[in-house]
Amino acid sequence: MSDQDWTDQQPIVSIKDVHKAFGTLEVLKGVSMDIMKGEVICIIGPSGSGKSTLIRCINALNDIQAGSITIEGQEVHDTKLDKLELRKKVGMVFQQYNLFPHKTALENVMMAPIKVLKQPRDEVEVRARALIKKVRLEGKEDSYPGELSGGQQQRVAIARSLAMDPDVMLFDEVTAALDPETVKEVLLTIKELAADGMTCILVTHEMGFAREVADHIYFTDRGVIVEHGPPETFFESASDPRTKEFLGQIL
Amino acid sequence: MTRSFNTSTDLPVTLEPRYQGPDELGFSRWLGRMPVWVLPLIAAVFLIWPTVVEAQTVYSAQKIMDIMAKWLPLLITQGFLMNVIISFFTMLFGTIAGLFLGLGRVSDNSGIRGFSWLVVQLFRNSPWLVLLFIVMLTLPFEIRIAGTYIAVPDWMKAVFGLSLPIMANLAEIVRGAIQSVPSAQWEAAESLAFSKRQIMWQIILPQCFKRMIPPWMNWYAIMTMATPLVSLLGVTELVTLSRQAMEAEGNNPSLLMPFFGFALIIFFAYCYPIARLTLRLEKKYAVKG
Numbered sequence A: 001m002s003d004q005d006w007t008d009q010q011p012i013v014s015i016k017d018v019h020k021a022f023g024t025l026e027v028l029k030g031v032s033m034d035i036m037k038g039e040v041i042c043i044i045g046p047s048g049s050g051k052s053t054l055i056r057c058i059n060a061l062n063d064i065q066a067g068s069i070t071i072e073g074q075e076v077h078d079t080k081l082d083k084l085e086l087r088k089k090v091g092m093v094f095q096q097y098n099l100f101p102h103k104t105a106l107e108n109v110m111m112a113p114i115k116v117l118k119q120p121r122d123e124v125e126v127r128a129r130a131l132i133k134k135v136r137l138e139g140k141e142d143s144y145p146g147e148l149s150g151g152q153q154q155r156v157a158i159a160r161s162l163a164m165d166p167d168v169m170l171f172d173e174v175t176a177a178l179d180p181e182t183v184k185e186v187l188l189t190i191k192e193l194a195a196d197g198m199t200c201i202l203v204t205h206e207m208g209f210a211r212e213v214a215d216h217i218y219f220t221d222r223g224v225i226v227e228h229g230p231p232e233t234f235f236e237s238a239s240d241p242r243t244k245e246f247l248g249q250i251l
Numbered sequence B: 001m002t003r004s005f006n007t008s009t010d011l012p013v014t015l016e017p018r019y020q021g022p023d024e025l026g027f028s029r030w031l032g033r034m035p036v037w038v039l040p041l042i043a044a045v046f047l048i049w050p051t052v053v054e055a056q057t058v059y060s061a062q063k064i065m066d067i068m069a070k071w072l073p074l075l076i077t078q079g080f081l082m083n084v085i086i087s088f089f090t091m092l093f094g095t096i097a098g099l100f101l102g103l104g105r106v107s108d109n110s111g112i113r114g115f116s117w118l119v120v121q122l123f124r125n126s127p128w129l130v131l132l133f134i135v136m137l138t139l140p141f142e143i144r145i146a147g148t149y150i151a152v153p154d155w156m157k158a159v160f161g162l163s164l165p166i167m168a169n170l171a172e173i174v175r176g177a178i179q180s181v182p183s184a185q186w187e188a189a190e191s192l193a194f195s196k197r198q199i200m201w202q203i204i205l206p207q208c209f210k211r212m213i214p215p216w217m218n219w220y221a222i223m224t225m226a227t228p229l230v231s232l233l234g235v236t237e238l239v240t241l242s243r244q245a246m247e248a249e250g251n252n253p254s255l256l257m258p259f260f261g262f263a264l265i266i267f268f269a270y271c272y273p274i275a276r277l278t279l280r281l282e283k284k285y286a287v288k289g
């Protein structure tokens, strides 16, 4: 599946000079970043700066006009590439959870491996139950999304993505729609995931969390990366005035 | 369940805007909201009253009752049953065709989309009787399948004719239901590597299945009430038989009210519970979503 020449030593996700416009609105104006296997990176920035668009380009939910994005050495926006094959390697969790409302928590988790990966049902069920346990939702297997709290739904959504056994996980402001108390439980789940060595790309407004889990922080504004660095240097000695202003507002 | 929303907006939180078109359950609301005593009332007006009024003239009330009793079994087993059979087959074909036509309306392919739109527009609001005549006159009376000729009975042709407007109207229901599912469901499924076809059949349609049932039943009731139209094309059903029965009894005007009154009652008695159920389901699904 993955490119023959790619090894762990090279970036698992490599974004080079990506440009993206919606009609005449330029949203990404030359964004580059490299993410190594097992790294956790956080993307922060003001609303409308293109954070969601960027991570949606990574699993080809959005197309790009110029530049390149590779995952394990394979070009995402290669028209010859099967998008479905790519998406098997990349999990994504959304702000609004987007669970399938007509399926129970367990079915939500089991559905893609069975229907997409064609794995045997009983094998998938064992794994799905383990994942639900992992996100601390034991006992909620048979609940429908409508019967779960926002935080619980979001953890089911994380388990649902993990069930595909992805190499990279994308999180787009997954705690932004949650009550403050439930934010913690979701962040804890992500933290454990990161500690397990999952490559994670997160868009977040939780600065404390970013500081704690991220290996690298990117600050975007108006479609460009203004500044980036490891959390210590980023938060202590941000140099760009835009970054300073943003951090000043949010911290 | 608790639900919180993005706090980046100060606008008052409102529910997602719902499609507010013309009432798609208008017929069922009209029929289903009638009180139950409407049925005996109609019965009284059409059956009892004229028999009493005209009792002394040509036919006695007793005689009219006897005539009705004689014909009733035939009217039901050869007549109304035929209306029910026609309505079942019409709904079957109309639903299958309507589902695919509705899918065509939301296809990625603009050609398919345009064609489906055209078909829907053509059949949705055309007069049913005109469609029936066209189908009746253009369909061959027999079709050839694998070398053998199979006769197409008139009632089957009528089924095809009635299926056309049902198909077009159900297609709109399917389209509306599909489009009522938030696009985020598509994205979530796409990110899990589901193909477009899988998403439609395994994730989107099952979600909107429930909300399609009330309008679907509404169209069933409307169409069933319209099945006597086929009597104009010579298909044997309740109204055709009623007229033949009256003829056999000498075409006495005293028989008009009892016979057609009976037809009205039996259609009402059949469709009224359907309309009630439609309204109940609408309420139930509106709450549970």
Ligand SMILES: Nc1ncnc2c1ncn2[C@@H]1O[C@H](COP(=O)(O)OP(=O)(O)OP(=O)(O)O)[C@@H](O)[C@H]1O
Binding pocket: A022, A025, A027, A045, A046, A047, A048, A049, A050, A051, A052, A053, A054
């Ligand atoms: N499908 C689309 N069509 C047109 N414009 C879009 C589309 N998606 C996003 N945009 C625009 O692109 C810009 C960047 O949007 P994006 O969602 O990437 O921002 P963001 O950084 O994620 O913001 P937020 O923090 O509010 O989520 C915005 O101006 C938005 O209006």
Ligand SMILES: [Mg+2]
Binding pocket: A051, A052, A053, A172, A173
């Ligand atoms: Mg966003």
